[in-house]
Amino acid sequence: MAEDHGNERSGEVAGQVEETPAGGLSRRDFLRTGAAAGALGTALLTGEAQHPSTAEPPARHEAGVELVGPGAVPMSWRINGRQLQATLEPRVTLLDALRDHLELTGAKRVCDRGTCGACTVLIDGRTAYACSILAIEAQGRSIETVEGLGTPEHLHPLQAAIVAHDGQQCGFCTPGFVMAAKGWLDRRGYPGGHAGGQPGDAGPAAAAGAAPTAAELHRALSGNFCRCGTYAGLRPALLAVASAASEGA
Amino acid sequence: MVDYSWPEVASRRLIGKRITRLDGPAKVTGAAKYTYDVHRPGMLYAKVLRCPHAHARVVKLDLSHVERMPGVKAVVVIQGEGSEIQWALDEVAAVAAASEEQAADAVRAAAAAVRYEVLPHFVDDYQLDQAPSTKPGEAQSVGDAAGELARSAVRLRRRYGLPRVAHNCLEAHGHICEWQDGDHLATWSSSQAVSAAATQFGEGLGIPASNVEVHTEYMGGGFGSKFNIDSWGLVCAKLAKQAGAPVRLMLDRDAELTVAGDRPSAWADVELGALADGTLNAWISSSWGSGGLGGAGSPPIPYIFEVPNLRHRHTSVPTHTAASRAWRAPNHPQACLITMSALDDLADRLGMDPLQFFNKNLHLTGPRQRFFAEELAVADRLMDWSRRWRQRGSAAQGSASRGPERKGLGLSMHVWGGRGHASNCDVTVYPDGAVEARLSTQDLGTGTRTVVAIVLAETLGLPLAAVQVRIGDSQYPTSGASGGSTTVGGVSSATRRAAVDALALVFAKVAPQLGVAADRLEAVDGQVRVKGEPSRGLPWKRAAGALGVSPVTARGTNPGPGDLINSGSAGVQMAEVSVDLETGIVRVDKMVAVQECGLIIDLQTAESQVYGGMIMGISYALSEEKVLDPITGRMLNVDFDSYKLAGIGDVGELVVEMMTGPEYDHRGVVGLGEPPVVSPGAAIANAVANATGVRVPFLPLTPQRVLDALAGGSAGATHGAANAMSAARSA
DSSP states (O other): OTGGGOOHHHHHHHHHHTTOTTTOOOHHHHHHHHHHHHHHHHHHHTTOOOOOOSSSOOOEEETTEEEOOSSOEEEEEEETTEEEEEEEOTTOBHHHIIIIISOOOSSOOSSSSSSSOTTEEEETTEEEEGGGSBGGGGTTSEEEOGGGTOOSSSOOHHHHHHHHTTOOSSOSSHHHHHHHHHHHHHHTTOTTSOOSOOTTSOOGGGSTTSOOOHHHHHHHTTTOOOSSOOHHHHHHHHHHHHHHHHHHO | OOOOOOOOGGGOSSTTBOOOOTTHHHHHTTOSOBGGGOOOTTOEEEEEEEOSSSSEEEEEEOOHHHHTSTTEEEEEESSOTTOEEOSTTOEEEEEEESSHHHHHHHHHHHHHHEEEEEOOOOOOTTOGGGOSOOEEOOOEEESOHHHHHHHOSEEEEEEEEEOOBOOOOSSOSEEEEEEEETTEEEEEEOOSOHHHHHHHHHHHHTSOGGGEEEEOSBOOOOTTSOSSOHHHHHHHHHHHHHHTSOEEEEOOHHHHHHHSOOBOOEEEEEEEEEOTTSOEEEEEEEEEEOOSTTOOOOOOSSOSOOOSEEEEEEEEOOOSSOOOOOOSSTTHHHHHHHHHHHHHHHHHHHTOOHHHHHHHTGGGGGGGHHHHHHHHHHHHHHHTHHHHOOSTTOGGGSOGGGTTEEEEEEEEEEEEOOOOOOEEEEEEEOTTSOEEEEOOOOOSSSOHHHHHHHHHHHHHTOOGGGEEEEOSBTTSSOBOOSOTTOHHHHHHHHHHHHHHHHHHHHHHHHHHHHTSOGGGEEEETTEEEETTEEEEEEEHHHHHHTTTTOOEEEEEEESOSSOOBOOOEEEEEEEEEEEETTTOOEEEEEEEEEEOOBSOSBHHHHHHHHHHHHHHHHHHHHTOOOOBOTTTOOBSOOSTTTSOOOOGGGSOEEEEEEOOSHHHHTTOBOOOSSGGGTSHHHHHHHHHHHHHSSOOOBSSOOHHHHHHHHTTOOOOSSOOOTTHHHHHHHO
């Protein structure tokens, strides 16, 4: 992938990696160095406005493939109903774009490789690990972060339930759980959320109006970890919200 | 003599009630800003070059090409040419760059330019006989252990143990450092010792500690691993100085797991014996365990039970791994697992229900005997133990229709100290009625902020919303580190004393207005009024108005006057498990925790500590293990894929019962964070033995170890955790 990168500096660096047991080439490095070429198609297809770049010439063609980067390029996203922009290298993840460039720090960086769930956001209504999608690929899609849900003064019912049941301690994993739970509630037809299924969701039992089960909740949150051990509070909190919603459906 | 004592039960509005944590809304909305979330103007991103070898000498390190790379603003050599590196992933150099990606590029380039001379290493602490060096501890000896063991009616000899585990804080260790001028530093640090961090930065950088301000408003977990600013704290400050810009240095997950958290292993050969009536009579053991290069502390074996005839020695095994850190209840989970497993096995050999066996020997548990007796009775009821317990591995244990699954019950007991640490608190009352407590303590998620507010509001007769609590800043009055369950005692007593004294200052101003002596006033229901004459009083705001134009501040300290805190908590836990005899998968169906901790300030956050302890315990019992590769000396499972934490579907039904009432209250406040994490490993291991009829001697209780034990083989002591939880999940 180093040779696909098309950048002298980065290519040189990536070449050195292979000689170096210290660095190794992680899945994330692969994603970051290899995905730039593939990502552009997404950006063009979505029709996002390409802003004049100060950092990099516009897209260029090589062997029929349109390339951007590796320098910073303008990007734009629809996040929590607002259009936000930044000029970033194509290898920047959505998570790092949110946290380091858009001041949306609710999604946390913990494992940074799609395992722990602390960076969970909703993309077009479906739960996604923001660490495992490039910012450039997330353009043109509807992104919902924890900041779009409720505020400390006006909590979303699921946030209020987590507070009431003390389903959080240090709180670092909590926004990820909130968004995973939001995705689950939405799939169950929670009022105001995105309806519809998602691969790997809770299945027929999750139909709107059906009483939620602990097993269904466990599957929905199986992609999130907590170290303080707050599951005992999360479980009743989220089952209560889902029950109230299914009764009201 | 001022009376600081806790209010009587009848007059408590807040203390001991179930009160929702005050910073819950900020955390659940993402509004809470942790160190990792702080973004300073012009901030640079640091990455660390780490040594891939467990033991090596740096032969060549030339980073001049790295300094010229795009975006790179500072390069600091940490261990230069000639340095001897003693563990894998130790720091060699660090880079700060305009973007994190550029910093990562620079570190990759640097890695290619280092040359190491690889030296021999030793990391497998289980292999005591292969260790290049050992540090034997002092031998303990009481009575005639060998003689009484020989005379015991029932005897047992077995090996037990548990491997190293990581702290694995979800917010990685790290700092943001920003120089305000040449010798004034501001940091945002993920720390469980804010006051101490300022001193450590000052000492390490050669500037007065008073020139350092450390901020930790929110922090994402510590569990004993964040007492120190660590080498990378100073590196972060040096990079920031060199670059002339703020620098963020947070550890990557592989480093977090490898070098920033480690609970030492413990392995033990145990011989013990009892009289025919089940009285524990003799104990001889030899234990050993890891602890990094310097070795580690000694688990208190045998745990809790003061066996009348005893011989024990612990040997620390230095390894080429980063130093161990205080993992929640240091040394206790290890001592508990080893002791309670051995006692459970001995009870089985005696043909006794372990509940009866433990009760029979409670006289050996010293002053906590009464608490244990009461807690065992409560746990018995909540688990329905006495009615449901069956002899180990008996067919009645599982119903035949359930195929290969067998159910079992296990129990364990634990103790902890938890006396409040030294802490200071300033309480200020403003003439407009505003009230503020300031102390430099930190809230690790335990509820410290909430506890301070409860004590303050209770003392001043105000609603919680009427008081402000400011913590997590080294410029506030000094507080101790949050370790050893010492925080709640330290901050609650310091706050109580400050609030009582601040109230006295208000009373002194109000008394003339009400025409009574100050000592006849009380603060109740938002009023300052005359005791016994509720109609003679002033609303709080008007009372505070008597201060004129100047706020008043009182300093409360711990230790201090009055009997507000205590030490020594006792707890009992029971576990019910299902074990699949064909796959070896262990599932925790239910756990019961019965815990006392003296006077409880906030019942809800106290219960959360116990739930959390049990869950963390289930996690280390079933799947956690730092897998050290003897060939390379590196930790192999450095991510969440292979270092398995328990998920929400892995923890079963959890029941918590806090012991409350006058006989517990009168002891004062006792810390709670550590004790509930001590017993789960032993309780679950004993339940597995009860279910299967065989002892799985080592944690974690992976399918492989369970199957090995069932086959009568000797399960490997280390390795093999990686597949445990994934197997459990897919089941």
